[in-house]
Amino acid sequence: MNAEEILAKLVSFPVLGGESNLTIIHWIKDYLAEHGVEGVLVPNEEGTKASLHCRIGPAVDGGVILSGHTDVVPVEGQEWTSEPFTLTDKQDGLLYARGSCDMKGFAACCLEALPDMVKADLKKPIYFAFSYDEEIGCLAAPDLVKAINDYYQEKPQFAIIGEPSMMIPTIGQKGICLFETRVTGSEGHSSRIKQEVSAIHESMRLILWLENKMDSLIGAGRTDDRFTPNHTSIHIGRIEGGIAPNVIAQECNFTWDVRTIPSETPQEVFEEFEQYCREREAELRKVYPGFSITTSNIHPAVPGLDTHQDQAIVGLTQRLAECDDLDAVSYAAEAGQFAEGGFEAIICGPGDIAQAHRADEFVSKEQLDWGVRFMNNLIKELS
Ligand SMILES: [Zn+2]
DSSP states (O other), X not given: OOHHHHHHHHHTSOOBTTSOOHHHHHHHHHHHHHTTOOOEEEEOTTSSOEEEEEXXXXXXXXXXXXXXXXXXXOOTXXXXXXXTTSOEEOSSSEEESTTTTTTHHHHHHXXXXXXXXXXXXXXXXXXXXXXXXXXXXXXXXXXXXXXXHHHOSSOOOEEEEOOSSTTOOEEEEOXXXXXXXXXXXXXXXXXXXXXXXXXXXXXXXXXXXXXXXXXXXXXXXXXXXXXXXXXXXXXXXXXXXOXXXXXXXXXXXXXXXXXXXXXXXXXXXXXXXXXXXXXXXXXXXXXXXXXXXXEEEEEEEEOOEEOOTTSHHXXXXXXXXXXXXXXXXXXXXXXXXXXXXXXXXEEOOSSOGGGTTSXXXXXXXXXXXXXXXXXXXXXXXXX
């Protein structure tokens, strides 16, 4: 099967982030088995989802992991002009389907090259590492990385994460952390706003604090020009509270994210915010003793990626991709998690992130061919 045929198969599994991915992962496992490669599953606790890893080539140090996720984002509410889970060739050089770009195109390139990898006389091994639940917070990669480190006695050196980067080696990625803040005030007639504590009014103060915190980081010159925007961003994306214009709101909650440049951590923002919340609590409990603010992590923080230009992975990926440029991206990906696991990590894959997550997502045939060439170059490099 060529990459396009494999991609058509992969996009036909409508596996959304959060859902069981066993259909697609077993298809991949079977495909590997047909070529004599044993895929090792890394299931979740309930056995409803699984990542997969495998090795092609000798059990020696210095190998290259090729990694991607098997889940995609929903299509609901989007205006697709073709069936989202059918790979559609509109004869315009582009292949349309949910996941064609993000990021089953890369997986298709890996799988097309598999027979050649198996036949080649590899001196260093190639590994595949396919995860699930990436689209809802890169949830599975830490376990997958640990499983790879535990399973193989040899130590792979490199991890290439094939997120869409137009085949430009991408050495920087922002980290992300999501929070939910719940504010509990006191209910009452709106005329009593000075005697009660409105959870909405107080939430507004907290939100403003967060926005000011972001501005103070920018003002202090804490920026990294590899990224757009070049600073840690703090954004409140959802808010809920209150029942009527004339009722003081007892409850209000809002969710927010912190997208950090690699030199920053969400911890600092969180700790200072918590300190401010404790001050506000102390103040407002004088008015209403039951007043409280609690903030929790919605899911574990995803680390950023900060690979340096002099690391061996950079030159290697530039040779494989036949591309001297380097890039940095503001979206979250699993590359930072692989770096934390002890691998030199980089992002490089076919397709443009601008096409990801939207209606009529596509990958160009040219990009897909480029991805296949990348794999052929990798085989030559390691043989
Ligand atoms: Zn992705």
